[in-house]
Amino acid sequence: MILGCSLGLLSATGHAADAHGSDHSAKPAPKAAPAAGADKAAANDLASRIREGVDRNNQAGKGAKGEGATVIEVRMPKAVTKPSGALANPVDSRRAASTEAAHREPNSREALRAKAMAMANGEKAEGHEEKEDTHGHHGSAHWEYEGVNGPAAWGKMQPEFxxxxxxxxxxxxxxxxxxxxxxxxxxxxxxxxxxxxxxxxxxxxxxxxxxxxxxxxxxxxxxxxxxxxxxxxxxxxxxxxxxxxxxxxxxxxxxxxxxxxxxxxxxxxxxxxxxxxxxxxxxxxxxxxxxxxxxxxxxxxxxxxxxxxxxxxxxxxxxxxxxxxxxxxxxxxxxxxxxxxxxxxxxxxxxxxxxxxxxxxxxxxxxx
Ligand SMILES: [Zn+2]
Incomplete structure (x- = not known):
């Protein structure tokens, strides 16, 4: 379980909040604009490869850690693993976050799915976050200090914000x-x-x-x-x-x-x-x-x-x-x-x- 946003703290109004006041009970941010079609195609391709990879992983048993990692490293198009610089671009920020997730749990189904989602487009990445974001949260988008989920966007990310x-x-x-x-x-x-x-x-x-x-x-x-x-x-x-x-x-x-x-x-x-x-x-x-x-x-x-x-x-x-x-x-x-x-x-x-x-x-x- 993530600790980051679940630390109980009652704020001045009795609002459930963590140390920083995070409250993840609401819907995620508005949808981001879709990415280019090329990305989408690449994502579909990746998705099918991932399915193969996951299947192979399943066949090989739970201990097959190296194999899953290979699936990511070998088959990811360069564009995805390349550092995308500023996080101002929604898709880029998704990629960065997803890469982080994959880095932590390179074999997990979530990490693989996150990569595919991030490549597809910002909208799907949001949909992904709704269920399970890169930090393992459920039911919310993640506020940040820079990029599309930065301070200027906090107020619109969730009604509670x-x-x-x-x-x-x-x-x-x-x-x-x-x-x-x-x-x-x-x-x-x-x-x-x-x-x-x-x-x-x-x-x-x-x-x-x-x-x-x-x-x-x-x-x-x-x-x-x-x-x-x-x-x-x-x-x-x-x-x-x-x-x-x-x-x-x-x-x-x-x-x-x-x-x-x-x-x-x-x-x-x-x-x-x-x-x-x-x-x-x-x-x-x-x-x-x-x-x-x-x-x-x-x-x-x-x-x-x-x-x-x-x-x-x-x-x-x-x-x-x-x-x-x-x-x-x-x-x-x-x-x-x-x-x-x-x-x-x-x-x-x-x-x-x-x-x-x-x-x-x-x-x-x-x-x-
Ligand atoms: Zn502070």
């Missing part, structure tokens, strides 16, 4: 000092203890789910929130006074009313982060991999700057379904991670940042 395009209080935002209200300070009251948990690659980020028993809390605006998970974006999603950052850690807290409060810690290259060192030590090897972290080894205090002054505003999850009503606190003082730590994450996630969203007259408090 409509807030991504229709919402007026979306995150992330570009924080400008000229727009903020400087008010009396409410210090950030965090109580973070050495905790255990697990690291998961959910396909969109690396995330640490803390043990439910972990006593990590944030108290703000008269309410106490419990830290449930934290994860990373590269580059940082937030911008402050026209400056971007290499990375941001989002510390996701939830109170008893299922409201969310997220603390964002901006990061730029510099001395290594001891906390990131621990998380990267237990890095999952695949999207289906979850790695347990020894009890007591995660201490979020290591991630926070001494100066915890912050910007505060109401926003949303920065991933589908982009649910609003999330209380954001972006710390003004950035922390550091080493270029090696950054490079490692960037290899897995070259870009997992949603572009900044319009402020639409929202108040941003600057807590001095």
């Amino acid at each position: 409509s807030t991504c395009s229709l919402g007026r209080r979306q995150s992330p935002i570009h924080i400008l000092d000229s727009d903020t209200l400087v008010g009396p300070a409410e210090p950030l009251q965090v109580r973070y203890m050495p905790s255990g948990g697990s690291v998961v690659n959910n396909g969109h980020t690396l995330q640490v789910d803390l043990d439910p028993a972990s006593p990590n809390t944030l108290t703000v605006r008269g309410s106490t929130y419990k830290l449930i998970q934290f994860h990373f974006h590269h580059p940082a999603e937030e911008k402050v006074n026209y400056k971007g950052f290499s990375m941001v850690a989002h510390l996701v807290h939830r109170n008893d009313q299922n409201q969310l409060a997220v603390v964002a810690v901006l990061m730029d290259p510099g001395p290594p982060s001891p906390l990131i060192n621990k998380v990267w030590t237990y890095m999952p090897l695949d999207t289906q991999d979850r790695v347990q972290v020894p009890p007591g080894s995660i201490n979020l205090s290591e991630l926070l700057p001494q100066d915890t002054r912050y910007y505060q505003f109401l926003g949303s999850l920065t991933t589908p379904p982009c649910t609003e009503g999330v209380l954001w606190m972006v710390l003004k003082t950035p922390m550091t991670l080493s270029t090696e730590q950054l490079r490692l994450f960037a290899k897995l996630f070259p870009n997992n940042a949603r572009p900044t969203q319009p402020l639409n007259g929202r108040v941003v408090r600057e807590v001095p």
Whole structure:
């Protein structure tokens, strides 16, 4: 089973969502335009060859792994295996995704079928995803950070994602000092203890789910929130006074009313982060991999700057379904991670940042 989009998290509105708010209960995206006829013919040819291959596989028994792989490698036309560059083209993006699936499970019927579908046309690839996408999901198209399923398309991919395009209080935002209200300070009251948990690659980020028993809390605006998970974006999603950052850690807290409060810690290259060192030590090897972290080894205090002054505003999850009503606190003082730590994450996630969203007259408090 995929872990990426099935991590239970109730958002501010009680909407079932994962760490990033994914909810895969609805229909996939609108159909893409069909590809050229040549591709279609090639796909039909491939499909029949695949049937042969699968039949041969079946005859040879379940252990015949090498044979299935040969079917793919030898008989795939070059056009399919060739890297297709930008993922802006729907068909190209399907190919890339399908190649990934085939790479992981070169013999599986799904992988073979995915290749044929991807070659046929975008429409059929969508139909394929409806039943079983390349990550093993059932019943939904997959949102991404680039290409046809990128941020601009999220709002139209599923009815449940409509807030991504229709919402007026979306995150992330570009924080400008000229727009903020400087008010009396409410210090950030965090109580973070050495905790255990697990690291998961959910396909969109690396995330640490803390043990439910972990006593990590944030108290703000008269309410106490419990830290449930934290994860990373590269580059940082937030911008402050026209400056971007290499990375941001989002510390996701939830109170008893299922409201969310997220603390964002901006990061730029510099001395290594001891906390990131621990998380990267237990890095999952695949999207289906979850790695347990020894009890007591995660201490979020290591991630926070001494100066915890912050910007505060109401926003949303920065991933589908982009649910609003999330209380954001972006710390003004950035922390550091080493270029090696950054490079490692960037290899897995070259870009997992949603572009900044319009402020639409929202108040941003600057807590001095
Ligand atoms: Zn995030």
